Amino acid sequence: MMQDPIGIPTCFSSGEKLTDDPAAVTRSGQSVFMSVYRTKIADQCRLITITWCKNLLLHGLSVSVEGPDGENHYTCKVELKPWYFWRKQGSKRFIVEGKPVDIFWDLKAAKFHGETEPNSEYYVAIVCDEEVVLLLGDLKKDAYRKTRCRPALIDPILVSRKEHIFGKKKFCTKVKFHEKGRFHEISIECNNRSSHGGNMNHSNSVGGIDPEMEIRIDGHLVIHVKHLQWKFRGNESIHINKVRVEVYWDVHDWLFSPGLRHALFIFKPTLSSTSPSSMSTSSSPQLSSSTWTPFFISDRVL
Numbered sequence: 001m002m003q004d005p006i007g008i009p010t011c012f013s014s015g016e017k018l019t020d021d022p023a024a025v026t027r028s029g030q031s032v033f034m035s036v037y038r039t040k041i042a043d044q045c046r047l048i049t050i051t052w053c054k055n056l057l058l059h060g061l062s063v064s065v066e067g068p069d070g071e072n073h074y075t076c077k078v079e080l081k082p083w084y085f086w087r088k089q090g091s092k093r094f095i096v097e098g099k100p101v102d103i104f105w106d107l108k109a110a111k112f113h114g115e116t117e118p119n120s121e122y123y124v125a126i127v128c129d130e131e132v133v134l135l136l137g138d139l140k141k142d143a144y145r146k147t148r149c150r151p152a153l154i155d156p157i158l159v160s161r162k163e164h165i166f167g168k169k170k171f172c173t174k175v176k177f178h179e180k181g182r183f184h185e186i187s188i189e190c191n192n193r194s195s196h197g198g199n200m201n202h203s204n205s206v207g208g209i210d211p212e213m214e215i216r217i218d219g220h221l222v223i224h225v226k227h228l229q230w231k232f233r234g235n236e237s238i239h240i241n242k243v244r245v246e247v248y249w250d251v252h253d254w255l256f257s258p259g260l261r262h263a264l265f266i267f268k269p270t271l272s273s274t275s276p277s278s279m280s281t282s283s284s285p286q287l288s289s290s291t292w293t294p295f296f297i298s299d300r301v302l
Helices: 022-028 140-147 252-256
Strands: 031-041 044-054 059-066 073-080 089-096 099-106 123-128 131-137 157-166 170-176 183-194 209-217 220-225 233-240 243-250 263-269 293-298
Touching: 031 131, 044 131, 059 099, 059 123, 073 089, 073 099, 099 140, 123 140, 131 140, 157 170, 209 243, 220 233, 220 243
Parallel strands: 157 293
Antiparallel strands: 031 044, 031 157, 044 059, 059 073, 089 099, 099 123, 123 131, 170 183, 183 209, 209 220, 233 243, 243 263, 263 293
């Protein structure tokens, strides 16, 4: 059974505080985009989480490195307020098990194009032991010149991407099913078929109403769920460019719970012969080519 989304932080306050309360994210009306990578840092394979937050006042960037027990994390946070131009370029350092880890970023000319994560003209580099263990963005030459460090011998592995978006009837996002693949556009739409017309409310989600859900990838219908009030949780297998993708959904709270509620969609590509038995990104210390991509969607109004 799929559970409510966890680990989705809100944009931190001026005190640089993060919260994992998904309800707080919903109330704040913000978008969150998280990418989790696994690579070698401070002599161990660890998870590095890059989080971008966006609300009406600021963009937030957070870099978190997994601690020795898999729970405690070392975190660097940056607020990108419009009136803080100097914060858009800089560096920070923290210590991971006795070794310094440096975060370098340049977001002065970053192009967001309305998205939570920048599209171009930026870099975020993580350095340990004079190696760039993780480098994001397209300004790679600028990053190596700034850090004065060499690329790491081990390429980081993208473990998962999590996106928290808002909408009412139709949701669209773009995602890669493989780090070296192209972006695919995913759209999720719910429709109500009712002989009486009108909107569906939470107290009368069955009588006279037959909600349906359609999931399209690159404009092609891949999943069509009829009688959604009975099939609010489920999964199907689809194929995208010869890659098998398991799609899971849980829209129970959309249909039956009052107030602003989350739905959960997971798109899990099968990219290797050995895929993890658990959906937890921190369950295995070994490098793996398997990825899974969940999307957390809220503010549903039917």
